[in-house]
Amino acid sequence: MNLSEDALVAVCLCTTLGRGARIEPLNVEQWSDLVRNITRDKQATPRDLLDGDATALGLDATVAARVVALLRGLGSVGIEVERLDATGIWILTRGDADYPVAWKRNLGAAAPPVLFGAGVKAALSAGQDAVLIPTESLERTVARKTVRESILAGELTVVTPSIPSARTTQDESRRLQEAL
């Protein structure tokens, strides 16, 4: 997958993909704050966090330390991203053109920073008929014969804010479905 460094940093800071939950990832508000801080004041983007001093980018010391700790998992995130790509699962971040337009518009700063999914991405911004936000894990959902066949036929797109091995709550799934 040709994931940009900005996107890779988002995945690394906002999810537990590939490294377990030993260090709590940033939640939506924290991520949105961080992005606002570094882009507004320093005209930087998330990938600039890789070049070292996070405090220089306007983050306070506690957040900066957490960011540094989380970014150490970048290698394992990279491996998982490759693995997902090999199995046909894609990743979208809020900066991607394919990120669902309705979520950006309706949810604003509360829109999930990272999405995992399978199927035609364009369907995400073309109304909700062909989009499924599963409560079961993405990996289990796409392994089901009927779902797989619909995805491969271009009739269904599955998307979730949770990492592919994790479930999404019914409330969260409903909230996102309604906002689509």
Added chain:
Amino acid sequence: MKELAQELLKQALGPEAAFRDGQLEAIESIVERKERLLLVQRTGWGKSVVYFLATRMLRDQGHGPALLISPLLSLMRDQERFAERLGVRAARFDSSNMEEWAEVSDQIASGKIDLLLISPERLANSSFREEVQPLLDPGIGLFIIDEAHCISDWGHDFRPDYRRIRSMLAGLPRGVPVLATTATANSRVVEDIAEQMGQSFRTQRGELARASLRLQAIPLRDQAERLAWLAREVPRLEGSGIIYCITKRDCERVAGWLRQHGVEARAYHAGREDREQLEDDLRDNRVKALVSTVALGMGFDKPDLRFVIHFQRPGSPVAYYQQVGRAGRGVPEAKAVLLAGVEDEQIHAYFIRTAFPDRADFDAVLGAIENSEEGLRLGELRSAVNIPVMRLGKVMKLLLVDGAIEKRRSVYVRTLREWAPDEAAWEAVSAARVAELERMREFLTTTDCLMEFIGRELDDPHATACGVCANCAGPFMTRSVDEDLVRQAADFLHHTELPIEPRKMWPPMSGRAVGGRIAEAERAREGRAMSIFREAGIGKQVARSKQEGGPFPDDLVSAAVDLIKRWNPQPAPAWITCIPSHRHPDLVPDFARRLAARLGIPFVPVLETAGKPAEQSSMANSAHQFRNVFDSLQIDAPAVLASPVLLVDDIVDSRWTMAAASSLLGSLDCPAVFPFALAMRAGGA
């Protein structure tokens, strides 16, 4: 930095220790310039000195622990011991020490581990990665890939799991040095390594020749001549060594023959559970020779190994170099003798032909998984497709690495990845293998320096005449054989009898006591096969009779009587029965009847076939073979005698027929069933 490195080396290895050509240069490249380096150096050159010292120095600079990916457990055991001598605290994660993982994790977290050894197979496991990766949160200080040629399917030891290293490297933060090492890579493999790793590497190449090693090639007519040569020459060789064979069966056979002639030789192959013990026995010179497949290869370190003999020709110059490279690391002279004969080529041709599974096998596996609702377990998959277990394993491995299927707990699921085999690439690899085989044929007859010949094959820019091989300095081992020993060897080969190990488990999904153990009372005892089908002596006779439609000649009956007397199964069989056949209804009963008459016990044909089953040998795996047998086998219960029985068949292959028949007999109070076959199919049982 140089002084520091030198000081550390002396600390670890004594005041006399000095760097070999290129070692210091490699250490500088890693520690100072943090480069990505591919090191091509002969085995025994001291690659491990480079990575252990580099690890030590990087740790002292405050960098994180080093991660070493290495393919063999035996290799890792040697490396750990060596690492500790250099003050590098090493720990390993592999399937043999799972109970220690938690402790190792704690030690890493508290900075007590400098080097973590991991087998490539572990990388395939995502939950393993999730456990290990956080441990490396402080950051990896050095990434080491040992035996890096395993990443290339042009190499002679391709391991699909090595492909995962590519994504690990892609995720490494900038500025982390990477060291990839190999002793056996020609230019094409070197290019492929760099390409597969998706990185730009600086390559450091050393001279591959080993001055202490004397090479000679001795073509002999057949196996009997080579056995005769071994029996006379091995005891005359100084020290201990390795005799390489291609197949496990040849290892057992050659070791058995040598022991008969007073040579302390042991077979070593993947099927032996006492491999660690055998390695120690060789290391400590408690045996004269291990007769081994390639299983004893990379990383086995015995500096005073004095000889390597090839009973059969290896498939390529690279493999040959790798294997002779075991010898002469720490002694002034070691001998490497290549014996070769007619059957080597057939075996290699077979390996090349079967290296990649058929397209149809992939389609069958993918189809079966696709058509399941939520994936298949391995047992379910085996019973859904008719593919031999080993080949199925290869198919699954390639599909897993390519991401076409995934394993979730124990269920294989189809992913969304469209998949088609890269047949053009496979054909290119097969063609390269054929060419390598041809080069080994040339090696046997060349008058050039043998070491230089191999060096050129490995694209060694430093290759020159060695001055000590049989072509440079004249033969150092005789080409002659003792005719009397040749006759004994021919006789030995003629009487290769083999045990028939009883099946202990029912196959999974066979519809019978699903996957469970076979009850003791219904289990066959250990049996005997008189020969290997189509091979030397009896095996050839059996094949000829089968082809002509029988009957089996009387000398086969006599040979069977002799064998049974030698074998002396207890409790002694009191009657004989046989496996029925649709294709040749009289062949086996006729033989069994004559055998019974000679042994003076009754022949009672109690087994029958119902319906017309497919030939058992056309059934590829257990579940299919088993269902085929059980659907067709019937027993005439009232005729069964309640005493030990000899169960005769002409050819034993999967052993399911024997298992099924034994179970029927055992369930009818037959106290012991001893299978007996005229021949065992090569690769079977």
